Amino acid sequence: MPKPDFGFAFAPNRALDLSAPLLPEVQVVLETEPSIRACMACGQCAAVCTAGAFTPLAFYRLVLQLRGGDVAAVGERARHCMLCGKCQMTCPRGVNIRNAVLLMAALAPPKP
């Protein structure tokens, strides 16, 4: 029996399994900069980020991607950060964002 066409499709499930084991490189980042765990994904950092207006950089998304194990994408996006520190001044959780971004940028695969 053919499936009915409703004119829309369901988006794939992108929920994070927070009980899943973390990749070793992700564990190193979280242990080196433990304040990352305090991020509540409020988006304040992305709202003030100048680099984020022109690139795919949004720190809170990097944190979620990191938890999901997408380390190559995290590294690539983190490299757009200018280390200006505006995000850090607005973060209500006191996340050391610049240090976190530096650690994340180190996850990017080496350029050929």
Ligand code: SF4
């Ligand atoms: S402002 Fe702080 S708590 Fe909010 S999303 Fe950014 S890092 Fe996370």
Ligand code: SF4
């Ligand atoms: S330090 Fe990086 S992430 Fe934070 S506002 Fe500046 S460019 Fe954006």
